[in-house]
Amino acid sequence: MKTMRWSRISPQAALIPAVAVTLVAFVGSILWTLYLSFTRSRRLPEYDIDWSEWGRQYDRLFKDAGWEISLRNLIILGLGSALAIVFGFILAAMIDKEKRGESLFRTVFLYPLAVSLIVTGAAWRWILNPTLGAQAFLRGLGWEVDFNWLAQPDTAMYAIILASVWQSAGFYMALMLAGLKGINSEIWSAAKLDGVPLWRLYLEIVIPMMKFTFITCAILLSLGVIKAYDVVVAMTNGGPGQSTWVPAYFTINALSAKSNLGYASAAAVMMLIITLIVFLPLVALTAWQQRKGAPR
Amino acid sequence: MSQMSASERAAGATEVPVARAPYFVRKKKGISPQSIAIIVFLSMCALFFCIPLYVVVVTSFKSMDQIREGAIFALPQIWTLDAWDHAWNKACSGINCHGLKVGFWNSVMILFPSLILSIALSMVTGYALALWNVRWAGAFLFLLFICAFVPFQIIMYPLIVMTSSMKVYGTIWGVAIVHAVLAMPVLTLIFRNYYKDIPQEIMSAAVMDSGSFWKIFFEIILPMSGNILIVILILQITSIWNDYLIGVTFGGLNGQPMTVNLANLVTISTGTTNYAHNMAAALLTAIPPLVVYFVVGKLFVQGVTAGAIKG
Amino acid sequence: MPTVSFEHIVKSYGSMTVLNDLNLSVDDGDFLVLLGPSGCGKTTLLNLLAGLLEVSDGRIMIGDRDVTDLDPKDRGLAMVFQSYALYPTKTVHGNLKFGLSASKLPRDEIEKRIAWAARLLQIEPLLNRKPGQLSGGQRQRVAIGRALVKNVGVFLFDEPLSNLDAKLRTEMRLEIKKLHDELKSTIVYVTHDQIEAMTMATRIAVMDGGVIQQFGTPDEIYERPANLFVAGFIGSPAMNLREATLNVSNDRITAQLASGVVLDLEGYDFAETPRNGTKVIVGLRPEHFGAPDVREAKAAATFTLPVQYTERTGSDATVYLKLDNQLLALRVAPDAASRLKPGTSVSVDFLSGKANLFDAQTGRRM
Numbered sequence: 001m002k003t004m005r006w007s008r009i010s011p012q013a014a015l016i017p018a019v020a021v022t023l024v025a026f027v028g029s030i031l032w033t034l035y036l037s038f039t040r041s042r043r044l045p046e047y048d049i050d051w052s053e054w055g056r057q058y059d060r061l062f063k064d065a066g067w068e069i070s071l072r073n074l075i076i077l078g079l080g081s082a083l084a085i086v087f088g089f090i091l092a093a094m095i096d097k098e099k100r101g102e103s104l105f106r107t108v109f110l111y112p113l114a115v116s117l118i119v120t121g122a123a124w125r126w127i128l129n130p131t132l133g134a135q136a137f138l139r140g141l142g143w144e145v146d147f148n149w150l151a152q153p154d155t156a157m158y159a160i161i162l163a164s165v166w167q168s169a170g171f172y173m174a175l176m177l178a179g180l181k182g183i184n185s186e187i188w189s190a191a192k193l194d195g196v197p198l199w200r201l202y203l204e205i206v207i208p209m210m211k212f213t214f215i216t217c218a219i220l221l222s223l224g225v226i227k228a229y230d231v232v233v234a235m236t237n238g239g240p241g242q243s244t245w246v247p248a249y250f251t252i253n254a255l256s257a258k259s260n261l262g263y264a265s266a267a268a269v270m271m272l273i274i275t276l277i278v279f280l281p282l283v284a285l286t287a288w289q290q291r292k293g294a295p296r
Numbered sequence: 297m298s299q300m301s302a303s304e305r306a307a308g309a310t311e312v313p314v315a316r317a318p319y320f321v322r323k324k325k326g327i328s329p330q331s332i333a334i335i336v337f338l339s340m341c342a343l344f345f346c347i348p349l350y351v352v353v354v355t356s357f358k359s360m361d362q363i364r365e366g367a368i369f370a371l372p373q374i375w376t377l378d379a380w381d382h383a384w385n386k387a388c389s390g391i392n393c394h395g396l397k398v399g400f401w402n403s404v405m406i407l408f409p410s411l412i413l414s415i416a417l418s419m420v421t422g423y424a425l426a427l428w429n430v431r432w433a434g435a436f437l438f439l440l441f442i443c444a445f446v447p448f449q450i451i452m453y454p455l456i457v458m459t460s461s462m463k464v465y466g467t468i469w470g471v472a473i474v475h476a477v478l479a480m481p482v483l484t485l486i487f488r489n490y491y492k493d494i495p496q497e498i499m500s501a502a503v504m505d506s507g508s509f510w511k512i513f514f515e516i517i518l519p520m521s522g523n524i525l526i527v528i529l530i531l532q533i534t535s536i537w538n539d540y541l542i543g544v545t546f547g548g549l550n551g552q553p554m555t556v557n558l559a560n561l562v563t564i565s566t567g568t569t570n571y572a573h574n575m576a577a578a579l580l581t582a583i584p585p586l587v588v589y590f591v592v593g594k595l596f597v598q599g600v601t602a603g604a605i606k607g
Numbered sequence: 608m609p610t611v612s613f614e615h616i617v618k619s620y621g622s623m624t625v626l627n628d629l630n631l632s633v634d635d636g637d638f639l640v641l642l643g644p645s646g647c648g649k650t651t652l653l654n655l656l657a658g659l660l661e662v663s664d665g666r667i668m669i670g671d672r673d674v675t676d677l678d679p680k681d682r683g684l685a686m687v688f689q690s691y692a693l694y695p696t697k698t699v700h701g702n703l704k705f706g707l708s709a710s711k712l713p714r715d716e717i718e719k720r721i722a723w724a725a726r727l728l729q730i731e732p733l734l735n736r737k738p739g740q741l742s743g744g745q746r747q748r749v750a751i752g753r754a755l756v757k758n759v760g761v762f763l764f765d766e767p768l769s770n771l772d773a774k775l776r777t778e779m780r781l782e783i784k785k786l787h788d789e790l791k792s793t794i795v796y797v798t799h800d801q802i803e804a805m806t807m808a809t810r811i812a813v814m815d816g817g818v819i820q821q822f823g824t825p826d827e828i829y830e831r832p833a834n835l836f837v838a839g840f841i842g843s844p845a846m847n848l849r850e851a852t853l854n855v856s857n858d859r860i861t862a863q864l865a866s867g868v869v870l871d872l873e874g875y876d877f878a879e880t881p882r883n884g885t886k887v888i889v890g891l892r893p894e895h896f897g898a899p900d901v902r903e904a905k906a907a908a909t910f911t912l913p914v915q916y917t918e919r920t921g922s923d924a925t926v927y928l929k930l931d932n933q934l935l936a937l938r939v940a941p942d943a944a945s946r947l948k949p950g951t952s953v954s955v956d957f958l959s960g961k962a963n964l965f966d967a968q969t970g971r972r973m
Contacts, residue, residue, distance in 0.1 A: 010509035011428035018421035018480060019436065025477045026443040029454035036453065045457075091341060098334040107593055108342040111349070113600060114589035115582045116538035118555045122562040122578040123348040126355065126571055127368065136366035166348065174597050223445055230540040230555075237563045251449040252541075261453060268449040275447055497692035500659050500679075505753070506708040507680035515705060519696035 030272070037265035045261055057266035066242045067267065070250040073157055074274070077246060078225045080161030085217045087165065088172025093202065095173070096180040106177070109170035117167065121234020124163040125150065150236060153243035160228075160235050160244060167231070168224065172217050179213030180206070215285065222278040226271060247271050356380060356576035363571050379572035380580070387577055389557040390549070396577050399557035403584075405468045406475070406543070406553055407536050413476035414483055415528060421480070422487025423517055427499050428509065437488065444481040448541060459546060466548025474546050475536050483528060490524040491517065530592060531599035534585045554581045609670030609683075609760045610635050611656065611793060616665035618651055625651050626817045629665075633810060638787050638794045640804040643814035644840070649797045650765060652814070656795060657686050657763055669761060680709035685754035686763040690770065691746045693738035699725075699749050700734040706753040717756075724755040727786075744775045751783070755790075764796040768803060780806055801841055805829065813837045831963075835970040838890045838963060844925050844936040847891040850967065855883040862889050862964070866931045870908040874960035877973055887973065890963035893925060896937040897956040899947060906956035910935065913952050917944045928953065 038054045039046050050056070061067050091109055095102050112120060127133050128150050135147035149155040149162075183206060191201045207214070229248040236244040238253065245253070251271060255264035327335075351368055356379050358372040385395040392398065425433045455474055456465060464470040494517070502512045543553035558581045562574050589596050612632035618625045626648050633639045641649035654660040656667060658679035667675050674682045685706070693702050703721045712720075725731045728748045738746055747767065754762055764783070768776045784807050787794055798804055804811050805825045813820045813828060813836070821833035832838035838846050851862040851870065860881065862870045870889060881887075896910075897903040912928035912935065919925075924944030927934040937955060939947075947953055964973040 008429070011424040011430055014420050014424045014509060015430065015436070017417055018484060021417070021477055021480055022436070022439055022443060025455060025458070026446060026451060026481075027439070029451035029458075030446065032454040033450050033452075091338070094334045094338055098331050098338070100331070100335065101338070105338050105342060106597070107590070108345050110593070110597060111586065111589055112345065114534055114538075114585045114596065116540065116555050116558075116585070118538075118540050118559045118562075119352075119578045119582045120348070122558065122574060123352045125562065126575060127348060127351055129368075129571070132363060132366050132571065133368050137368050140366065166345065170345070171600060174601055178601060227447055233540065234559055234562060248447070248449060252452075252545075255453065264449075265453065268447070268452070271447045272450045275445060279445055495690060495692065497688040497690050498694065500654075500657070501686070501688055501692035501753075502694070502705075503659065504657060504679045504684065504686050505706045507678050508708075511708060515708075516694050516696070 033265045033268050036262055037269045039262050041261040041265070043259040043261065057262045058270075060263065061266050061270065066245055066250055067247075069242050070245045070247045073244060073246050074225065076157050077161060077164070077228060078222060080158070081164050081168065081221055081225055082218075083161070084165045084169040085172045085214070085221060087169045088174075088217070089176045091169065091173040092176035092180055093206075096177060106170075106174070109173050111170070112167045113171050115167075117163075117230035118234045120163050120167050121231050124159065124166070125235055128159055151240060153240050156236050156240060156244045160231055163231055163235055164228070168221075172221075175213060175217055175220075176210070179210045183209055219279065219283070223275065226275055226278070247274065352575045352579055352582075355571055356383075356579050358572050360570055360572055379570070379576040382570075382573050383561075383577035383580055387557070387561050387573055389552065389560040392549075396554055396557050396561075396580050399552055399554035400580070402468055402547070402551060403537055403553040403555075406471045406551070407533065409469065410472035410475035410479075410536055411529070411532055413472065414479040414532060415525070417476060418480050418483035419487050419521070419525075420513065421484045422489075423491055423513055424509075425484070426488045426491035427494065427517070437485070440481040440484055444485060448478065452545060456545065465546060466551060468547070468551040470546040470548075471543055471551050471553065474542050475539070478542065479532060479535070483532070486528060487521075487524065490521070494520065526592070527595050527599045530588060530596050533588055534596070534599075537585050609672075609793060610668075611639075611761060611795065612668045613652070613656070614666040614668065616652070616655065616667070617663045618648075618655060618660065619663045624817070626655075629817070629819060631812055631819060631822065633793060633795065636791050636793060638784075638796065638807055638809045640808035640811045641795065641797045641814055642801060642804040642808075642811050642840075643799065643820075645799060647814040648817040649799075649814050651817075653763055653765055653795060653797045656682075657684060658682050683759045684761050684763055685757040685759050686765065687750045687754050687767045689766040691738075691750040691767075693746055693749055693753075695738055698735050698737055699730060699741070699752075702738070702749055703753050703756050706756050710757070720756045720758060724752040727755065728752045743771055744779065747771060747775075747779055751786070755786075759792075761793045761795065764794065764798075766798050767796075768798070769800070776803075783807060801843065805841075813840060815840070831972065832890070833972050835888060835890075835965050838965065842892060844893050844938070846963070847893065847935050847937075848965075849889050849891070849930070849933075849935075851887050851889045853881050853883065853885040853887055855881060862887060862962075864889065868908050868910060870957065870962060871959065872907070872962060872964070875962060875964060877964075881973060886967035888965040888967050888970075890965065891935075891957055892961065892963075893936040894938040895958045895961035896939075897958060899926070899939060899943055899953045899955055901956075903956040903958060905959040907959040907962060908957045909954060910957065911952060911954040914947045914949050916949050917947055919944055926953075928955075 035047075035049075036045060037057055038049045040048075040050065040056070053059075091105075095105050128135075128147055130136070130148035130151060133147070135145060138145045138147070149159040187201075187205060187209075191198075191205070196205075227248055228246055229252065232238060232244055232246055232249050238245050238249055247267065247270065251264050251267040254260050254267055258264075354371055355363065355368070357375045357377070359374060359376055359378070362370075362373050383395060384397050384400075386393055387395045389396075389399065424430060425437060430436075455477070459465040459470040459474065462470075462473075464473060498516070499512075502516050506512055506515075537553075538555065539553065540555040540559060543551075544556045544559070547553060547556060558577050561577050610633060613629055616626055616629040629652070631652075641652060643649050651660065655662050658674070658677060662675060665675070666673060669683060672683075694705060697705060700721060703724060704717060707717050707720065721734075722731075725734055728751060730745065730748050730752055733741060733745055733749070738749065741749065747770075750767070767783075768779055771779060780803060783794075783796075787807070796803075796807065808825050810822065811825055811828050812822045815836050821828055821837045823831075823833075828837060828841055832841060832846075835848065839848060849864050851864045854861045854863055854869075860872045860875070860877075862872055864870065897906065910928065910930070912930055915927045915929045915934060917924055917926045919941055921941070924939055924941045925936050926939050926944055926947055927936055929935075965971060966973055
């Protein structure tokens with residue numbers, strides 16, 4: 001249209017690196033992986049697609065017991081980690097109610113977040129050690145407890161959940177605390193005047209008012225669970241057997257241990273789809289709620 | 297992040313009416329049973345949160361003989377730094393037994409280039425998207441938003457191929473570059489949201505005064521970015537330092553960060569595991585981010601929440 | 608000192624057209640005020656001139672240069688913003704200096720100009736402070752200083768006084784006026800405040816709905832409003848507007864108000880002789896009434912009406928009379944106002960030759 005002005009060109013030029021990174025490292029890479037998932041690539045990539053059975057990697061994946069375990073563990077981990085939100089909310093509500101020691105408690109509850117999940121895993125692995133750890137200590141006190149979670153396939157996930165909740169509860173507490181502070185202070189005074197019991201106030205007024213915060217937490221939690229990898233490596237390294245595999249672990253295992261590129265790509269695509277399934281409805285819901293809330 | 301500070305201001309405001317009614321304050325001075333219950337509960341939770349740190353610290357100072365006694369919560373009978381020395385100088389990661397110091401220096405060498413790369417790239421991008429008229433900015437922001445949530449596994453193999461062809465795969469540079477690439481979408485969104493709050497008139501004035509994209513950036517915008525820069529720095533320092541997956545995938549044998557060394561140490565169970573060594577190694581790995589956290593905790597909270605709530 | 612002209616300007620956002628075929632030309636050295644209610648397009652017009660927005664169609668000329676496609680910095684303009692838009696991290700000196708960053712001047716020339724502007728605006732002691740340490744009035748001066756150092760022929764002001772308190776606003780008004788007299792530059796000044804417009808402008812363009820309703824000197828705008836919008840917008844208290852019917856006989860034209868009062872229009876300068884029975888709107892300025900209960904020598908009409916209430920502002924007062932269930936405002940001396948009790952009847956004359964007439968259908972001045 002009009003003559004190009006330098007002021008219009010330079011910001012666009014400055015965006016070139018970011019656009020290039022986005023298009024190559026993200027969009028291009030996703031498409032690449034998607035393509036590979038239809039091929040028979042093993043150690044090295046093959047770029048021929050056998051159209052008669054282009055979905056062979058996916059067929060195999062859905063029949064793979066390891067993948068099934070991974071998906072089941074994903075759900076278990078998601079439900080278990082949701083405790084972190086509940087726990088985070090309880091902590092936040094208490095800290096917010098009782099202002100004394102707020103900064104101290106906040107500091108204590110949040111420090112696990114500053115630590116690598118590998119460190120977290122190593123620490124909990126040691127505490128849960130059956131012969132020398134907390135179990136031995138408690139038995140020494142005469143309590144017949146069974147803390148040998150890590151060694152048993154049906155309880156190993158609980159250990160991972162414990163470590164994840166310990167690590168992330170403070171984070172959700174911080175988000176909830178921010179949400180609680182955003183609530184108009186007059187509501188507390190009004191409730192006091194009306195004589196509403198505290199638990200009803202929380203249940204019927206505060207929690208519904210914080211639904212945006214809860215949704216945010218739920219999205220972040222789901223995304224975190226799908227990405228969970230470090231904590232599994234540090235706690236159990238997938239074991240015993242395949243009992244603590246999760247999709248992230250399955251995918252990387254398929255690529256590095258099994259050297260099966262096509263298979264790993266199919267698993268990665270499934271991870272992306274799971275992310276989208278979790279992510280898009282929640283985003284749509286928040287967008288819808290924001291629009292609904294906007295006219296007010 | 298701006299929400300946070302706004303709500304904190306609101307919280308400060310709530311205290312004013314109480315302070316203005318002295319008789320009310322006097323009445324409240326004694327601790328009510330409810331408050332005691334809450335504080336006791338919170339203290340117990342705090343204790344639970346501190347247990348792992350306590351256990352790691354005391355174990356790292358114990359001798360293996362004491363550890364075998366099984367009293368995990370007991371204080372060391374003899375405080376010894378042997379485990380620390382071993383972890384730092386002699387611990388094995390794979391076949392190399394030069395201790396965690398190798399990984400520590402790798403982590404440091406990874407940290408600085410990836411900090412500079414990721415922050416420079418996303419800062420300029422956020423600035424251009426927020427304050428300059430770019431026709432397709434909305435679409436690009438949406439794309440970045442999606443990219444911020446993409447699981448790493450789906451771009452992992454292509455990134456390996458790309459870094460190999462750039463001859464940086466298996467080096468600390470490879471790790472640093474991948475960190476910068478992966479952090480770019482999130483950081484750009486954070487910077488963009490921050491810059492969006494700069495008054496339009498200041499930008500208009502700068503455009504009329506100078507009109508130069510870079511001059512305005514360096515002279516006006518960069519000096520105004522102090523707060524967000526610190527928050528982002530903390531966010532990035534902790535997340536780069538604590539990363540395992542990128543380090544183990546792109547570090548090869550020579551570019552492994554400290555977390556990878558630690559993971560190798562604690563997961564590979566050849567012979568008897570020396571828990572004192574493991575815990576000293578874990579603590580060594582955890583100390584740098586913990587120092588950052590305890591020194592600038594409040595900004596850390598802002599950082600992680602800003603990293604979480606974007607868009 | 609250049610002229611500024613807008614030629615057939617169109618500005619639209621998507622399907623919404625804000626300005627449509629707008630033409631306006633300011634002479635060299637004029638102080639043009641773009642006046643209008645918020646959303647009338649005045650700020651859009653200013654931003655188009657500044658280059659902060661792009662025209663959809665049309666041409667903007669400064670002097671004999673077509674600046675339509677130039678970058679803001681290349682247009683030879685300086686602008687003062689409503690919020691001052693000072694760079695918070697720079698000192699006052701740094702702010703003024705950055706104002707010159709587009710011009711490739713030698714260092715000593717830059718310093719000379721900064722010193723000159725600082726002296727002119729009496730901000731010399733503030734040069735090393737940051738904007739955060741300045742008061743509103745001082746920030747305003749710095750903002751003006753940042754525009755002055757550029758030594759350009761055209762200055763743009765975007766509601767620069769609206770963030771100041773009333774006293775400072777009056778002071779700065781005079782000061783800007785003084786600057787204009789000294790520098791003889793062309794100024795385009797956007798405001799919604801008619802006092803600012805009337806006191807400072809040499810030319811006013813009254814805008815509404817993206818259209819220039821009237822362009823003229825302050826006196827023209829005030830005395831001969833071109834249409835009902837301008838008539839109602841300019842003047843405080845606003846002009847009294849009443850429906851009436853024209854009565855044209857051979858030598859006399861009168862307007863009969865709905866209440867029956869007959870207004871003698873002798874001396875009214877009709878653009879063309881009106882027809883008998885035309886529906887019109889009569890505009891009567893509150894200050895064009897005589898003193899209460901005093902007969903004027905040359906009166907166009909006499910109103911005898913009950914007092915509704917009076918408003919006193921100190922230096923003068925407004926009396927509201929009840930006329931056909933509406934209010935008729937008239938300005939009186941404060942002591943006269945104090946004698947008027949609500950409910951009592953008062954008789955006032957409207958001065959001859961002061962009425963404004965508008966076509967009831969088109970709203971245009973007759």
